[in-house]
Amino acid sequence: MGLVDRFKGYTLADLRKDLVAGFIVGIVAIPLGMAFAIASGVRPENGLYTVIIAGILISLLGGSRYQIGGPTGAFVPILLGIVMQYGFQNLLIAGFMAGIMLVIMGLLKWGSLIKYIPRPVIIGFTAGIAVIIFSGQISNFLGLEGVEKHEEFHLNMMAIWDKISTFNGKSVLVALVCLALLIAVPKITSKIPPALIGLLGSTLIGFLFFSGQIPTIGTAFGDIPNKLPEFQFFDLSLEKIIYLLPPAIAIALLGGIESLLSAMVADGMKQGYKHDSNKELVGQGIANMVAPLFGGIPATGAIARTATNIRNGAVSKVSGVFHGVVVLLVLLLFAPYASLIPLASMAPILMVVAWNMSEKKQFMHVLKTKTMDSVILLITFLLTVFTDLATAVIAGLLLAFVIFITRMSRALHIKKGKTALTHLAEHEKEGIEVITLNGPLFFGSTDVLEESVSAKQKEKVVILKLQDVPYIDTSAEATLLNIVKKVNRQDGELLIVGLQPEPMQLLERTGLTHEIGHHRFFERMEEALGTAKQLMKTKVSSQIS
Template identity: 55%
Template structure:
């Protein structure tokens, strides 16, 4: 879809809908932008600048009609850790480098790869982030004094316990008022942003009834400056760039996951389809531009995107308007936001954490008690108690290991014989018994993927074959082997070679295109011989019967095939046809 396709057929009626939705989302985004910035360890105005610049650029250049970009809760633990360890200036460099990574991911068309991240991993780290955000606001909710921010959950909880004696009852009351407003506003005023109402009500009560009793944004971070965001070039040095490469990559990976998940949610609601690679490029450009104005990393915001759609948006114009609305409010009213109590911001982030926790999906996955439950739990716990990087790496590694284990257990090699009671005489495993088996011909169904994880299963099968003393012919039915990798091919070729060294004739039937192509490339196909590859089992079995030692059939009472009764008494092959 071309970029201009998002605006094709655009009309005045569509603009009115975008204008309304853009204004609504812009108002919703203001308290969230400040709250996310404060929780990330930076000044609240930087969250507003991010909302303005990233919001406009993501809508303008991204691959989704309805995506709303800006600071999000998912970034809070990562950004806070970077600020604590490296400082705010280096956070800007990390955000800029993350933007470069995102653009490269889009240009290399890696957008579709995000779909391969397992659901338990995404739910696990999302729920873990929600716990970190929620717990990080306890100190502001209670109005604790002298609390130091730490990178790890355990130390932050310890800090709260140590400072609990400094609890401010006025802060608790203001936070409770804001929380109550957040809960009841959607019930009675569903079209009014609850976060905005909560902040206004609680701020007015604090200013009129408890002046100077609670910590405000102004007293903690200084007055929020009005006016336009100021351009400030980054102080890039080689040492700083190298130092921030890993944090930048983490930001880029999380940003790509979060933004594409948001775009998918938008697609599900509207029935449209986004362009994942263009979305990554748009996200990348936005994250390269935002740090130049002091903004923090941004990505697609699922809740604001859903609000945008429900408010009637029809094109990316609504996202651009949302950024312009925030800009106008910052220019005109920013200093007044300095009077907002930090206790009023805490409930907003707590509600955000609760909504992003995916607790229903989390509990559902946990109750299934499958390997996915283990992946979910490990990712969640590591997100909370270590870092997001460790959690995602461990979750993905565990998912891969368990997937390989499942796939390897799905490879099955069963000995079969024709079932003469059926019309088509299909070969079946249950036809092989102690009293009915051919010592010279072994027919085997190979079912599953022949890859490195299944090497043990295939090697065990090979050892049994090589231990059969009278074996003359092996017929491998490979119609149910969809894929073979180089490790599987190596094990396969080694077994074939050892069988042929013993004088055993190897025949293949029903081989599929991918395994056949690989065998041709490696030379195994020519080693077996083109004349020993058959499309159907019946043809392959006729060939097999031509290559046995008939004298060993004399006196045999196994009667595995129709021809066995004649071969057992005469030792000659009168009828070579097998239906």
């Protein structure tokens, strides 16, 4: 779709709606961008650079009309771990590499794979991330000094406890003012972003009454420059690429999942609209390739800001582009004043974000089911908190896979009987056995399949009814070959009835249809029974002679 077609029918009224929505989202993104950057272990301006550059590119090039991109809470624990282990410069390189991976994923049309991630896994790691973000702000909320950051959750909690004696009541008061405003503003009006009011109000209190007595962005990071950094490419080598491959993969996978989840939320809020998941991955990838070249950290679709964009009347991608322009103007005009913001003012904002993203209702709902989904949820959650996100997601997916395979293997039903032989004579029935299979034949059910044809099939005609078997994999195909050989060794015959087209294609490709004999495959049971009777007569005749 060309640019002209994309904006066909776009009116001045639509532009006005987009500008209003973009302005509001831009104002919301400023404190969140800085807060997420600080929580990720980088300077606050790096978060603003990300909002501006990645935010504009994601809106322009992504597959969702309403998506707002930038730093998000989901990235906080993984980015903090990368900064601590690899350093800030390598974080930028890993983000650039992740962008390339996202573009490739989109070009390979992997966008639809998001639907195969079980909901308990998503809820589990999201709730785990929320716990990490919330706990990571305790020291700033309490104004603790000298708290050393660690990758491990329990070590961070121990570090906070060790420094609890440095508790600063003035920081707590500023944090409580911000928290009170965050809670009160939405009850009064929905037109003003509560994070902005909370930040401005608590910063004013801190500046007027506690100047020089509480930690601020200025004391922690120095002044924020009121300009974008210059373009700078990386010094890449094969050794460095291999070294940074694990964090790059983690960023790409999480960024892809988070962006597509956000786009799906947007679809749900705008009935009749559907995003292009593969185009979204390509747009996210390009944004993450460009942003690090200007000091931006990894970005993805921001669910809360995307929802804010839609609720404030966004009509097109213009709102997302304008939100980045708003942040750019604020950076150019007001950046020096950001040094006055207390760290205690940022803490409640992130804590509220963590509380809102925790999916507490869905978490408790899954737990109450007391099923294996509850186990998947808890394991993913606990591993996210106490190990790392990659381990948690892989473990959650593997557990879900094992449970799924177990359930599917039980879905195969096998029935042996004479019901299909009622119109045959008794002496004819004795030599024929009908085995009816219902369900998928795959590696998880091959043992049941093999046991269905017992070792006592001597001189019998075995009819396998497979019309209710929708799927056969190569493991099941190999088992069928073993059954054919077993029946042949016992001087028996194997006939197959009602094999569906897709399984038939597999057997033809592997040569099993030739091994069995094309004349042993039948569409209807009547045809198979006629052949079975003839085969039994031949066997009886050969035995008499």
